[in-house]
Amino acid sequence: MPKVSVIIPAYNVQNYIERCLTSVSNQSLEDIEIIVVNDGSTDDTLDIILKFANFDNRIKVIDSENRGVSAARNRGLFQATGKYIYQIDADDWIEQNALEEMYEVAEKNRADVVIANAYIDYDNGTLLPFIDGRLINEEPIKDFFLGNIKASVWTKLYRRDLFTNYNIGYVEGIRVGEDLLINFFLMLQAKKVIKIEKSFLHYIQRENSAMHSYKSSMYDIYKVFDEIESFLKRSNLYRKYKDEFLYLKYMHTYYFRVISSVNLSSIHRDFYRKWRRERDRYLGNRYILEFLKEQSHVNRLLNELYTINYFLGLAIGVVKASVKQLKSLLWGHSV
Incomplete structure (x- = not known):
């Protein structure tokens, strides 16, 4: 069993996927599996993924028709075998020690969820802090409702049992708020949530990204x-x-x-x-x-x-x- 399964949904990200895969493949924690779900890309995204897979046998490639990010993440969750789950979008990237540090904290504290901070990266090189897990009390679901625990999945390492034991997955067809919904179910079941006061993920701001489209x-x-x-x-x-x-x-x-x-x-x-x-x-x-x-x-x-x-x-x-x-x-x- 790998220590961490990394799930990466990818759709038309030929200009970003190489940086993302490089950051994941070069993690200091080597005992991981990398599940990349190509969600019906029409550019060169799949070709780039396959080239990486040829050099790193930890990469599993799932090529599917375009069904949206929720369906792609569900495909990744279904294939995952790691003790923990980490999810990252294909246009973002993570620091080299991210998975190792989050995994060690999870194991040491027997945590269901480990939360870290992130950076918001702008095109001109500006970095702004993204703070998750501002307050952690004994009721994770209450902290989630009050916004202390954010809806983002890419700041969190989850014990895979949370998904499998409670049959938790993404509701397909929801295009905005899918992270919020799944985190509601996960935090409702989580018994122990730990916060690391470090930033690992770089959340890239693209003007043509889904979050910028109103x-x-x-x-x-x-x-x-x-x-x-x-x-x-x-x-x-x-x-x-x-x-x-x-x-x-x-x-x-x-x-x-x-x-x-x-x-x-x-x-x-x-x-x-x-x-x-x-x-x-x-x-x-x-x-x-x-x-x-x-x-x-x-x-x-x-x-x-x-x-x-x-x-x-x-x-x-x-x-x-x-x-x-x-x-x-x-x-x-x-x-």
Whole structure:
């Protein structure tokens, strides 16, 4: 049994996959298997993967038709045989000692999940910190709902038993929020979560990446929260975690998508309208109130204006978006 199975879904990443595979193949922890799932790429991605596989027999290549990242990750999970699972996107890369250090911490502490930080890499060489696992208490699911544990899978090493023992996998067809949904199920079952105060992964910011595209797939986030809410109610856990759950939903369906977003499209207004229809659910939520108290004056003002009328908030939002765009042009990256 390999110590770690590394799962890499790849779709049309010919300019990035070599760097990713190099960083994984050169890990100081050698007892690993590398499962690369080519998700129907139409460029030279598969050819590059196969060349690497010819020189590293730890690389297993799965060539499939294009079915999306969730299906690709599920294929990797099904083939994995390692004691632990690590997942990385094909356009990102990791530091050489990443897997060894996370594995040793997991073994020493008998942890179900080990969390590290990451770097956000911009094209001009700027690195910004990405902090995961800011607070870790005795209830990982509560920390997840409160945003202390992030939805990203690439900052975490998971014990494979979490997936197999509880039949946890990605819900295929969900294009935005799939990481959030699977981490909900994983953190619900995790008994011990450990944080390493080190950064290992380099999260590459590409203007043409899926996360930069503000399109209809954004609506999938509602499917994610419907799935979570339904599960909590079926499991008689909704009352216990209601406030924490609604805080997370507020953040991902309203605050991030409306208040702090600079993508002022028709989708932006749709998210606003959805929030207006159910905003009574969030009234008096102590976590939301505490969060808003800590926000900048501009964002607090935006929250108050949007509460009154969409176009009042939009007016300030347009100014904020223009300032952000100007900074991006001056500094050479998105801020």
